[in-house]
Amino acid sequence: MKPILFAAALLAPASLAAQSLTPQETAQIDTVVADALKASGTPSASVAVVRGGRTVFAKAYGKQSERGGTADAKAPYQIASISKQFTATALQLLEDDGKLSLDDKVGQYLPGITGGDRITLRQLLAHTSGLQDYWPQDYSFKAMATPTTPQNIVDRWAKKPLDFEPGTQWQYSNTGYVVAGLIVEKVAGMPLLAFLQQRVFKPLDIRALDQDLAVGPGFPQGYGRYALGPVRVEKPAARGWLYAAGELSMSAEDLAKWDVARIDRALLPTDDWQAQETPVKLVDGTTNGYGLGVQTGTRDGRRYVEHSGEAVGFLSENIVFPDQKAAVVVLTNSWFGDATGRITDGIVKAVLPAAPASAADTAALTRARAVYDQLRTGTLDRSRLTDNANYYFTPAAQADYRSSLSALGEPTGFTQRGTMRLRGGFVLRSYRITYPDRTLSLSTFSEPGENGRFEQFLVAPVQ
Known part of the structure; x- marks a missing residue:
């Protein structure tokens, strides 16, 4: 559930009609995915490509579960921390409704949080709150075998001493997003996912599920591996562990619909999109490029908005180039190896021409x-x-x-x-x-x- 930034180049402006993939580009994607899955042992991948502001490619590859069958591009993969931008969006929508301000203090909504009188909602979303991360490991730790609730996570981790004073450092914190999700529910008067279904997913025709429920027949299984040993089916974490920090499952094609909305500045007010994509500064004026639920930066003078995700047995990557109206989504059902990054980079190189050399x-x-x-x-x-x-x-x-x-x-x-x-x-x-x-x-x-x-x-x- 940690952001991983993948190197990428992107397309030059062109007419919409020219944005569809050629047979050669499609064949290149097939080769990139096949090679990455074979080299890493990752069982399957589901990918989508946005070019010219529209989804031009969506396809799934490999073995999505032990039940076999053809890989289904509509199957929802666990997108884990890519979910954070949706939690951020929920708080922004409530701010638009006049029900809160991102500069409000956490203590106005949830009592007992350490530093709640100093931590702002914005700092929760920007990972600058100082709240200790409850899941820094890249494996399921002992407690994850037992079901939990958001309140239990808050009681165990958000009431510890702060790792630093709010706003003075950046440190990835799933705990901060659990706190943010609880605030959404308290202010909205409904579960976080229900609020997102009503305000985001239904308007965009996105099928989004609670990842705790996206298990069993019809859903991809997660896989793991110990060192260079055999690839094995992973046992999912018990219910409740991802919540607002990474609770969503959806297909690559559905996530691409969100990317198109970002590119078009649709659904949300333009200033909400801009706020997400504006790097938050620490008190000393520095920033690492993280905004509200997304990582931002530039490469070769071109701006990107990105986030990755890690759930038990799943890795994912979503990178958007708003100014060039392009995006690449890669979802895999393993949490070992480098298939997700290799596929992302390979697709970018295959379908989005690099910036002209100086x-x-x-x-x-x-x-x-x-x-x-x-x-x-x-x-x-x-x-x-x-x-x-x-x-x-x-x-x-x-x-x-x-x-x-x-x-x-x-x-x-x-x-x-x-x-x-x-x-x-x-x-x-x-x-x-x-x-x-x-x-x-x-x-x-x-x-x-x-x-x-x-x-x-x-x-x-x-x-």
Whole structure:
């Protein structure tokens, strides 16, 4: 139930008609998912893609349960902490109704909470309350074998001394969201899920279920694994343990409907969406990018809104690029391995073209490729290197570069990995060099400027 940020690029603007997936893109997704499931041992995945502001792909793969049958894209997976943005939305809707303010203190609604006279509702949603997290582990701890209630969680964890003064630090806290859920219920006069069904899910035609009830025939089972042992069916946690911190189950396609609403600024007032996506600052003015129930940030100058989820036997990822009207949803029924991240990154790369390279990066790639070709052919132009790099490339070094690289033939790919960085007065760039049967990495440091010489040019195998 911890946010995990996955690296991603996204599409350039295009007309809506051009956003449907091509057969090649669909085939790429199929390959990405199949490869990730096979490599990790994850039994199944359900994915959805939003492009051009509409859902253009939804499909499930693999074994969803021991009962067999074809994977069903409509089957609801446990989305765990992705649920937090819905709890945040519930409090925002009650604020819109004039029934509370996110700047109200917790103690106005629930007595007995440690620091309740200082913790605001906003701090609950931003993980800056100081309330100790009741489930930091990535496994079911002993108490989770016994049913619980939100009040029991509050009594055990929200009445402990605070881990820090409210607003002074950021620390992920499921406990804070349980408190938030109880406040929703007290103010709304109905269960949290009933409130969300009425105000969010029914208007958006989303089928959302309490994950405690999404078990048995017709529902995906969760799977686990001990080290490299066999993949086993996980025993679900007893009822009541996720609640407002992660109680929802839904399909990838249904979660994509919520993403479309975010992109379109539908259902909620625009300022509510904006508030969710605005990083909350600590008292010292710093922020890690977390807003209200979602993580935010930018990559290659493009904004994303993201959250992941972890339930017993399930991992999930939901990443939205509002400005480009795109989103990727990946739900898996295992909580081991890296299938969720691999699938997310792979789908993004398959269907959302990367941001255009800067002129500086394009020029640097051309220079790097030229030096690489010189090294593999034994024709190194030393004027392209600094004094230190020339010192490094001794006759023995050149001979080894030539003999080992020339044997590989012509590369099939030569691409920059990640973004440029600065260090020690040099510009750092990394590259991936591909051949039919192997991949190499290239680490370069170069002088600033369009004709900067290379201070470092190191090739290594990718393990």
